[in-house]
Amino acid sequence: MxxxxxxxxxxxxxxxxxxxxxxxxxxxxxxxxxxxxxxxxxxxxxxxxxxxxxxxxxxxxxxxxxxxxxxxxxxxxxxxxxxxxxxxxxxxxxxxxxxxxxxxxxxxxxxxxxxxxxxxxxxxxxxxxxxxxxxxxxxxxxxxxxxxxxxxxxxxxxxxxxxxxxxxxxxxxxxxxxxxxxxxxxxxxxxxxxxxxxxxxxxxxxxxxxPARKLWAYAAPMTFYSLALQLYTKIDLLLLKALGGTAEQAGFYGAAQNLALIPGLFSMAFAPVLLSSLGRVRREDDLGAAKEMSRNAMRLGFLVLPLGAIVAGAAPEIIRFIFGNQFLAAAPLLALLIFGALIQILTSVASVTLVAADKPQWTALLTLPLVPIVCVAHSAIIPRWGAIGAASVTVGIISLSAIATLIAVYFTWRIVPPFATFCRSILVCIGIYFLSAHWSGTGLWLFLNLSAIALLVPVCYLLLGEFTSKEIALIRHFKS
The missing domain is CATH 1.10.357 (Tetracycline Repressor; domain 2)
Structure with missing residues (x-):
């Protein structure tokens, strides 16, 4: 670097x-x-x-x-x-x-x-x-x-x-x-x-x-991408209710959705900054630096997955603390949807890379077909499996979207996120989930314990050899 x-x-x-x-x-x-x-x-x-x-x-x-x-x-x-x-x-x-x-x-x-x-x-x-x-x-x-x-x-x-x-x-x-x-x-x-x-x-x-037509040439496919994204990530609650779900089930699902909001806020913040940074690097005709930046951003998408394991492991206690015992049925929904929200960061990073590589139309082509797929999947799964089926379909479709956009990035810039990072992320997720599920606590201790577990995530990555010496120096510089 x-x-x-x-x-x-x-x-x-x-x-x-x-x-x-x-x-x-x-x-x-x-x-x-x-x-x-x-x-x-x-x-x-x-x-x-x-x-x-x-x-x-x-x-x-x-x-x-x-x-x-x-x-x-x-x-x-x-x-x-x-x-x-x-x-x-x-x-x-x-x-x-x-x-x-x-x-x-x-x-x-x-x-x-x-x-x-x-x-x-x-x-x-x-x-x-x-x-x-x-x-x-x-x-x-x-x-x-x-x-x-x-x-x-x-x-x-x-x-x-x-x-x-x-x-x-x-x-x-x-x-x-x-x-x-x-x-x-x-x-x-x-x-x-x-x-x-x-x-x-x-x-x-x-x-x-x-010329306005030049603006619209890029904006049109991005508009279809945004609309499709909103549909296949938000339509689950509407279809759950439309396909026979009760108001109580909708309430549980809505509660889980609201708590899975934070990764979406990070994605909203990170994607435009990444696009701006890639644009400035490409302005200097440094394609190699742009590829490295995109690869590191995709790598970050894997590195944050253990945060989902923290929430998933402690989901019952989190739901109990915020909504009360009557909403405990939302806990397994939260455990699924939080991973969907985190995986969405990967999709966002990959789509930004495609836009930076002058392939905005690819984002729409990859996303629009998922809308009918998600509708058909929900229609088949929800009547039998209810809310947990809706959450599973949502996470599955988001994962499919992430894989598709990552493949598109590979064919565009010949870059992929490091496989070793993915493996380390899975290992850390397993350990962190077990710890969170058995050491979450209640009340104030819930947030103190979860904060302590969150601090263990970078330590685990460090012990597994994820960070290079230059990246450690970068983190120290960033903290200072």
Whole structure:
């Protein structure tokens, strides 16, 4: 590992950690917000707010994710004059966000009628401006990622979640009820946009903007990839209910899904940073360094698997501590879904590598066929095996997706993750699972014991000879 590659790896890990910690602010602030609103609004009011927020989230992410990875790729590969790219990106976000907001307003009443909740329509109207604000904010934050300014990107993201908690508590406490909660969310998104724009001012006009068709040529397959990914990783709960599952089973499954969220946050943080880093390395025409960086990133996907073993081994105690004894049926579901979430990191890394290698269409071609496969598999398995069958299908499909994308990366750049790392990871998983299952504890001891077990993971890898002397030096430098 040469000095340039080591520096790039340090920068990539540091950037991913900053963004992950910023997005992880969602966990405590989200729990506090949910606890406050559920008590202030009551079951019916909180249900209406949640329903409106879920609909909004699908629209927000569906529109803003169209250009995210494409933006990062183009900016990171541009040496100096990145403004022509961002003029086109900002305009497309503006049109998409505005169009989606208007569409939500037009269809609010039909959506509310379909849900059997006429009161929902005004809340969707009030939420609609957030779609445009979120799209504009995402354009600025992906620009910061592409430019390698990870700290500023992280600050903008964290500011939204902190402001959202404070503003929602303020407006609801003043008596504005559901409308106040929505207003607080919209204003928090405005704060995120202002914080991001304070760091980078994107222009709307440029004498020579990048042609929109060039942007869409990359964005279209990535959009299909993102939509397919959301479908085959999130459709399990819907199909479980549609295929005869009870509300109680759906509750158990939802609880397990929520606890398996953290690896997804890391994947969301790591993938754009990796793409930005690969873009800058490729800009210097150093294909060898780009391949080494991708291989190390795939290796990281194997190295984190023992974290799933910790959660799987202690799943009953984790469920009991957070949800109570009545949710213990969610424990085996969590033990499966946590591995699915971790394996998804491998898929994300491999797909980023394909985009960096100018093969964005491959991501869609590899992912779209999995949607009908997962639907057929769930339809066959769920009626017989219920929730545990749904979780097994989800993990199986995610694993199949990871294998397919890794094979595609091999045919593109002739690189594979180290087989020795995979073997060591399996060995560590077995030992860590046994330790976690028999030494998890209860209450406060649960988290103390699991933290101690987590610290043993890198020690095990070190004793098994996973890390080279240069990597040990890199870790020491990173800690300092």
């Amino acid at each position: 040469n000095q340039s590659t080591a520096s790039s790896n340090r920068r990539m890990l540091s950037g991913a950690l900053r963004i992950f910690l910023a997005e992880a602010v969602l966990l405590p602030t989200g729990l506090l917000t949910a606890g406050f609103l559920s008590r202030q609004l009551g079951p019916e009011g909180y249900g209406l707010f949640t329903l409106a927020a879920v609909i909004l989230t699908w629209v927000e992410w569906g529109t803003s994710s169209v250009f995210s990875r494409t933006t990062i790729k183009f900016i990171s590969e541009t040496r100096d004059d990145w403004q022509p790219v961002m003029v086109t990106v900002l305009r497309q976000h503006l049109w998409l966000g505005s169009g989606a907001a208007i569409a939500l307003c037009l269809f609010a009443i039909p959506i509310a009628s379909a849900m059997g909740e006429p009161k929902l329509a005004p809340y969707l109207w009030l939420f609609a401006p957030q779609i445009l604000l979120f799209n504009l904010s995402r354009a600025h934050r992906t620009t910061l990622t592409g430019l390698g300014r990870f700290s500023e990107q992280a600050i903008a993201g964290a500011s939204r979640w902190i402001a959202r908690l404070g503003l929602i508590v303020l407006f609801v406490s003043l008596g504005f009820s559901i409308g106040g909660a929505i207003l607080g969310s919209v204003l928090a998104t405005s704060i995120e946009l202002l914080m991001a724009r304070r760091s980078v001012q994107l222009p709307l006009f440029h004498p020579n903007p990048m």
